[in-house]
Amino acid sequence: MRRYAKRLAQKVAKLSNEQVESLLDMVLEENETLDAVMESLSTGLLICDKSGNLLLTNKTAERLLPFNATRVSIAEQRGQTTPVWNIIADSDISAFLRSVYDKPRNQTSEEFTLETAGGSVRIIVVTALPLVQKKRVVGTLIQIEDVTDARNQQTLLRRMESLASLTNLAASVAHEIKNPLGAISIHIQLIQKALKKARAGDGMLPDRKFVENYLDVVNEEIDRLNKIIVDFLFAVRPIQAKLEPVNPNEIINSLMEFMKPEFDKAKVELKLELLDKPPNLMLDVALFKQVIINLAQNAVAAMKNGGILGINTQIKNDHFILSVADTGEGMDEQTCSRIFEPYFTTKANGTGLGLTMVYKIIKESAGEIDVRSFPGEGTIFTISLPVPQKERRSIEYDGELKN
Ligand SMILES: Nc1ncnc2c1ncn2[C@@H]1O[C@H](COP(=O)(O)OP(=O)(O)OP(=O)(O)O)[C@@H](O)[C@H]1O
C-alpha cells in the first residue's frame, strides 16, 4: 500500500479529486498506524531534526524523561525551535544530548540515574542514533530505556551467589579451625599458669611434663591448622583438566587391579560389569583415576564387615554411565544431601574433601554425578559423561552394546 501511495503521489497532477482524496486517506491511515506503533513501544523515542529541535516523541519517552516544569505539554514543543536539551530537566542528560550534536558520532549511549518524584531511583539508558533518509543524516533518533529492573535483578543475583558461596566457604573454614585454635589457646593458658606458679615458688622452671608436653600439643595443633588450610586451598583451587580421548575400561581395569589388596583386606568382593567395547571418552586420566579411587575407598569404608563393590558401565542416550555401588551402611537423607560439601565427613580421620574433588572433576569433564542411598542396604553413585560426537556413530554401528 505504501508503494502504491508513493506511485500515486508522483502522479498527483494527473489525479482526479476522488483519487487525491483516497490518496490522502491512505497517507492519514498510515500515519495513524505509525503513531499507534510509536505509542505502544516500551522504549521511549524522541525524534529531532538536524539542529536538535524535537519533532516527535512517544508516551514512554514522556514518562521516562524529566521535562522542564515550564513546559505545558510536550506536544506543544513539537515543531517549535527549541533544542531538545533545553526542555530536559536533568542537567546530565541535557549535557549528553548537547554533546551528541556538538560531536556527531554513529551511535552513542550513556547510562543515567534519575530520582523520581516518589524518591525511588531509576536507571535510564539514553542512546542517540543518526536518523538517515536517502543516505543523508536528517536528524537524530533518541532511544530511552529503563533498565532499573534488569540491573537490580542482576546485582541481586550476583550478590546472592557470591554471598552464598562466601558464607559457605567461610563457615566451613571457621568450623574447621575452631577446634585446633581452641586447643592451642587452652594449652598456652596452661603453660602460663605453670610458669606463674614456678615464679611464685622456688623460681625453678616448671616440671617438664607441664611445659614441654603442652608445647607439643600446641605444635601438633598448628600442624593441623596448616593441613586444614593446605587441604582447603587444594579443594577450592580451580582444576585444569587435560581432556584427551581415553578408553575408560583400561583405566578402571588397571585401577581395580591396583586396589585388589585393599579390597581383599576389607573382605570386599569386586563385581565388574564393563561394556565390551566402550567409546573413547574425553577425560583427564589422572583426575578420572582420582574419582574412581575416591568412590571405591568410600565404598570400602562403608562396608565395615565386607560386602560387594559393583562397578558397572553402560550407554544411555549418548551418555556413558558409570555406577559404583556398595552394600554398605548407606546414608540417611540429611547426610546424603551434604556429602559434596567441603569438609563434610562422618569419619574420625576423614578430610571430607574426597567427594568435593570428585564433584569438581566430573563437572570439569562436562558430566553429572548423582547419588542414591538406602540406610542399612548400600549406596550407589552414578556418573554420566557425554559420549563425544564422533564416537556416537560407532555405537550405533555396533548396535546394542553388551556388558
Ligand atoms: N559409599 C558411601 N556410603 C556411605 N557413606 C558415604 C559413602 N560415600 C561417602 N559417604 C559419606 O560422605 C562423607 C563425605 O565423603 P568424602 O569422600 O567427601 O570424605 P571422607 O571420605 O569422609 O574423607 P576422605 O575422603 O578425606 O577420606 C563420608 O564421611 C561419609 O559419611
Ligand SMILES: [Mg+2]
Ligand atoms: Mg572419601
